[in-house]
Amino acid sequence: MTATLTRPETPRRSTTPASVLSDSWVIAKRNLIKIKRVPEILVFILISPIMFVLLFAYVFGGAISVSGSPEGYREFLIGGIFAQTVVFGSTFTGAGLAEDMQKGIIDRFRSLPMSRAAVLIGRTASDVVYNVLTLIIMALTGLLVGWRIRNSAIDALAGFALLLVFAYAFSWVMAYVGLLVPSVEVINNASFIVIMPMTFISNAFVPLETFPTPLRVFAEWNPVSTVTQAARELFGNTSPAAVTSDPWSLQNPVLYTLIWTVVIVAVFAPLSIARFRRTSA
Amino acid sequence: MSDIIEARGLVKRYGEVTALDGLDLTVPEGTVLGLLGPNGAGKTTAVRILTTLLRPDEGRAVVAGIDVTRDPQGVRSRIGLSGQYAAVDEHLTGFENLDMVGRLYGLGRARSRARARQLLERFSLAEAGDRPSKTYSGGMRRRLDLAAALVAEPPVLVLDEPTTGLDVRARQEMWDVIRELVGGGATLLLTTQYLEEADQLADDIIVIDRGRAIAHGTADDLKSQVGGERVELVLRDATDSRAAFAALATVATSEVQRSESGRTMGARVDSGQHALAQVLRQLEEARVEVVDIGLRRPTLDDVFLELTGHVAEEHEQTDERELVGTKEGS
Numbered sequence: 001m002t003a004t005l006t007r008p009e010t011p012r013r014s015t016t017p018a019s020v021l022s023d024s025w026v027i028a029k030r031n032l033i034k035i036k037r038v039p040e041i042l043v044f045i046l047i048s049p050i051m052f053v054l055l056f057a058y059v060f061g062g063a064i065s066v067s068g069s070p071e072g073y074r075e076f077l078i079g080g081i082f083a084q085t086v087v088f089g090s091t092f093t094g095a096g097l098a099e100d101m102q103k104g105i106i107d108r109f110r111s112l113p114m115s116r117a118a119v120l121i122g123r124t125a126s127d128v129v130y131n132v133l134t135l136i137i138m139a140l141t142g143l144l145v146g147w148r149i150r151n152s153a154i155d156a157l158a159g160f161a162l163l164l165v166f167a168y169a170f171s172w173v174m175a176y177v178g179l180l181v182p183s184v185e186v187i188n189n190a191s192f193i194v195i196m197p198m199t200f201i202s203n204a205f206v207p208l209e210t211f212p213t214p215l216r217v218f219a220e221w222n223p224v225s226t227v228t229q230a231a232r233e234l235f236g237n238t239s240p241a242a243v244t245s246d247p248w249s250l251q252n253p254v255l256y257t258l259i260w261t262v263v264i265v266a267v268f269a270p271l272s273i274a275r276f277r278r279t280s281a
Numbered sequence: 282m283s284d285i286i287e288a289r290g291l292v293k294r295y296g297e298v299t300a301l302d303g304l305d306l307t308v309p310e311g312t313v314l315g316l317l318g319p320n321g322a323g324k325t326t327a328v329r330i331l332t333t334l335l336r337p338d339e340g341r342a343v344v345a346g347i348d349v350t351r352d353p354q355g356v357r358s359r360i361g362l363s364g365q366y367a368a369v370d371e372h373l374t375g376f377e378n379l380d381m382v383g384r385l386y387g388l389g390r391a392r393s394r395a396r397a398r399q400l401l402e403r404f405s406l407a408e409a410g411d412r413p414s415k416t417y418s419g420g421m422r423r424r425l426d427l428a429a430a431l432v433a434e435p436p437v438l439v440l441d442e443p444t445t446g447l448d449v450r451a452r453q454e455m456w457d458v459i460r461e462l463v464g465g466g467a468t469l470l471l472t473t474q475y476l477e478e479a480d481q482l483a484d485d486i487i488v489i490d491r492g493r494a495i496a497h498g499t500a501d502d503l504k505s506q507v508g509g510e511r512v513e514l515v516l517r518d519a520t521d522s523r524a525a526f527a528a529l530a531t532v533a534t535s536e537v538q539r540s541e542s543g544r545t546m547g548a549r550v551d552s553g554q555h556a557l558a559q560v561l562r563q564l565e566e567a568r569v570e571v572v573d574i575g576l577r578r579p580t581l582d583d584v585f586l587e588l589t590g591h592v593a594e595e596h597e598q599t600d601e602r603e604l605v606g607t608k609e610g611s
Binding site: 015019022023026029030033034037038103104105106107108109110111112113114 | 364369384
């Protein structure tokens with residue numbers, strides 16, 4: 001065995017885009033193995049969206065009518081639930097990171113000649129898998145309660161893709177929050193403060209007409225509203241009556257959402273990476 | 282022999298607290314430096330600076346020819362760190378942990394996997410290699426962590442308190458593993474709060490207290506710094522105390538220290554063998570019976586006490602005693 005231990009020339013690693021990608025994949029794989037080993041996480045992650053769909057469809061569904069019927073509300077609702085759930089899912093990114101930061105493993109990563117950014121890129125990337133699973137479960141539940149895709153499959157896929165892209169961007173926000181908080185316990189409360197207003201002051205659950213003006217303006221330009229609107233349009237869940245005097249954001253929800261996505265990543269990815277480099281656990 | 286680790290005047294402050302206060306250290310290639318000190322002495326801060334996890338406020342450190350602040354990434358590919366808390370992912374198996382580290386060092390897929398299997402074998406983890414490391418004992422986790430530090434066969438190894446928190450048997454196993462590495466010519470920086478550990482493993486010891494090096498030398502150097510050998514004896518009968526005291530006083534180079542009961546006493550002596558023979562002769566003539574008599578060299582504990590004025594890690598030592606006590610009791 002000593003024969004095989006002859007020292008090779010120590011690899012001198014320089015950070016190239018290829019090495020960042022490969023390191024990120026190694027980290028993402030590591031995060032995904034955890035799903036396999038702790039399936040309980042997955043169960044809870046999948047149960048909560050089912051609960052959301054059912055709660056909103058049957059608890060609020062009776063009280064709110066869109067296009068004059070509870071069925072109309074359910075149809076209206078699903079896009080909103082999708083958006084809300086993937087945004088909530090980003091908390092998972094923050095929690096995972098905050099948990100890592102408390103453990104010795106992060107020192108291991110820091111002492112390796114790997115890309116620093118890969119720890120964060122790998123984390124946000126593996127969380128896309130969670131969101132895919134969540135969306136599948138929610139869509140199936142939605143179909144059970146009467147939601148229907150009324151557009152082409154391509155449009156519908158574009159709708160899911162947009163939700164995933166937006167969720168990915170948002171997980172960078174939570175990655176940053178996860179690096180700011182001192183412990184995992186704090187992250188849930190911290191993310192609540194960000195996520196609750198963003199998802200509730202939006203058109204996710206109720207039409208905007210009822211909002212007082214300042215809230216309505218916020219909601220109209222809130223990317224959660226536009227991603228919801230985009231999903232509804234792409235799934236064919238908008239009632240023609242609802243489109244009236246919408247501002248530009250809601251007229252062009254896909255484009256507007258994509259702009260937000262790019263801006264969020266452009267701001268929060270460098271912020272998080274810089275923060276990660278600076279913090280010494 | 283060239284110095285593979287060289288640090289000059291390292292200073293690190295955390296607000297009011299000065300963790301490192303101008304620490305110098307050098308480790309020649311192929312040797313083991315033991316950084317010995319109590320909790321909070323600055324050992325871990327020093328290690329974190331040398332392994333690029335922390336930037337010093339002042340001072341300079343060069344590891345394997347590379348400046349740690351100028352080219353941290355370069356240093357990282359030449360060191361292996363095994364930390365105080367086993368830095369392994371508990372959800373991954375032993376194999377997955379090592380493979381992950383290999384890939385992150387930049388080893389190719391095939392080489393990384395082969396290396397992981399090889400190390401599992403070497404550290405007696407082959408059987409447990411495909412179980413999540415969560416199921417490992419403390420000792421196994423530390424071995425896995427050490428294996429992770431060796432994945433890329435780095436020229437410099439840094440072990441931060443490799444046996445802290447391990448039970449006596451696991452510690453012994455860890456020592457065997459480290460000794461084997463040292464035998465293979467590894468360059469090692471080892472921090473420890475166990476005097477015995479530094480004594481057993483290190484070629485060279487720096488005693489550190491409150492962020493400064495307060496002594497430097499081999500274990501033998503340090504021991505002789507405290508003074509030479511002592512003759513110590515235990516009497517069968519306390520009534521012989523006065524006679525024994527007199528016998529010991531004839532050879533003593535220090536005050537004779539006597540226990541309260543008067544049965545145990547000891548003193549520093551110059552040439553141990555002669556002094557011991559002389560004391561024995563006198564005890565014989567005075568018909569004093571002893572249950573135990575012998576020469577004792579100072580331990581690193583004595584060194585530490587002498588240098589710092591306080592005992593190293595009282596808590597840890599208490600724990601150890603308790604542990605030994607329970608073992609004997611059961």
